[in-house]
Amino acid sequence: HKGKYEHYMQKEIHEQPESLTTTMRGRLIRGGSCKAKTVLLGGLKDHLKTIRRSRRIIFIGCGTSYNAALAARPILEELSGIPVTMEIASDLLDRQGPIYREDTAVFVSQSGETADTLNALEYALENGALCVGITNTVGSAIARKTHCGVHINAGAEIGVASTKAYTSQIVVMAMLALAIGGDAVSSQARREAIIESLFELPRALKVKEVALMHSEGILAGEMKHGPLALVDENLPIFVIATHDACFSKQQSVIQQLHARKGRLIVMCSKGDAASVTVGGSCRVIEVPQVEDCLQPVINIVPLQLLAYHLTVLRGFNVDQPRNLAKSVTTE
Ligand code: UD1
Ligand code: F6R
Secondary structure, eight states: OOTTOSSHHHHHHHTHHHHHHHHHTTTEEOOOSSSOOEEOOTTTTTTHHHHHHOSEEEEEEOHHHHHHHHHHHHHHHHHHOSOEEEEEHHHHHHHTOOOOTTEEEEEEESSSOOHHHHHHHHHHHHTTOEEEEEESSTTOHHHHHSSEEEEOOOOOOOSSSOSHHHHHHHHHHHHHHHHHHTTOGGGHHHHHHHHHHHHHHHHHTOOOOOOOOOOOOOOGGGGGGTGGGGOSTTOEEEEEEOSSTTHHHHHHHHHHHHHTTOEEEEEEETTOHHHHSTTSOOEEEEEOOOOGGGHHHHHHHHHHHHHHHHHHHTTOOSSSOTTOOSSOOOO
8 A cells, every 4th residue: 555655666765764663573583791792594594505605696686676786786795705697587598698507596586476587496406507586586496496586576576567576586586695705714703794884774764855857877987988088068978986995996986977067966975065065066966975885775766766766757648658567577
């Protein structure tokens, strides 16, 4: 039920502090003063040893679920030390890409019924990989056919555009990275900081509403390899420049965009507004800073709201975009 909201998408965006709390419930253990903070994923505990021994972890999914995995990849590589590769399910099948017994294949799917992802799962099972599911739907085909997995417990998602499932998927994958990383002393401080940040996340998510304009995603490092040619005073550009290891790179991109008179909206960490407006005027959205691997969970919210308001303003159906289905059960 939509309750006080006009659309399911709007409801699901605003629900994220609660859906993330449910995703983490019973799975994060803060412990007492002398007890280390840990993660407990019931569905994986008997399989962690096998996962840690695998030669490669492959994330497989479609659409938004694929993108959630892309956001989680760095932390999984950092904490596990295992190479992580990415596969769009249909592309893996079209290529018949190699998969081995020594691989752990992680299938990310909100519905658990997406045909392409399901076909890729059958393919990985035939090739002998350990198959792990990250699904939102208990009893779904992907949840049943994987060897083990984690339910993201975000609650039913009705809007076709994935919002709360995306943030819960990232949080589960960060917890997966913590679980695989185990108790290595070298990364203990990092792990504890991430767990602390996970506890804080639902509170940090109470970001104010914004209504802006359309954007196309480009990595900072790619700007000078082409997209810079498109920039002029008419092109609205949304720059994500929250504080992380690439911040100085983003700052120089912002200066280049200012120099070409781009119409910038810059998303930055609280307190960084002054440093991103050097060299030209722009609109700024300050967001709370969290542990870098969880920053995508915060940064997506203004973008979700942007997509929502833009769609409503243009008079389109936000819960059921034309030509799309919530669950794509054909190839
Ligand atoms: C489980 C219970 C939860 C209970 C908790 C108490 C279910 C669905 N979950 O949660 O209600 O509160 O124990 O300890 O009954 N799985 C897959 N593939 C997937 C997703 C999950 O194979 O894509 C498997 C898991 O390996 C596990 C089972 O399904 O065997 C349940 O997974 P999950 O709900 O994530 O486990 P818990 O969090 O332990
Ligand atoms: C877009 C969207 C789709 C799905 C994709 C995979 O917002 O929802 O891109 O993410 O069809 O669906 P699931 O996650 O159910 O496998």
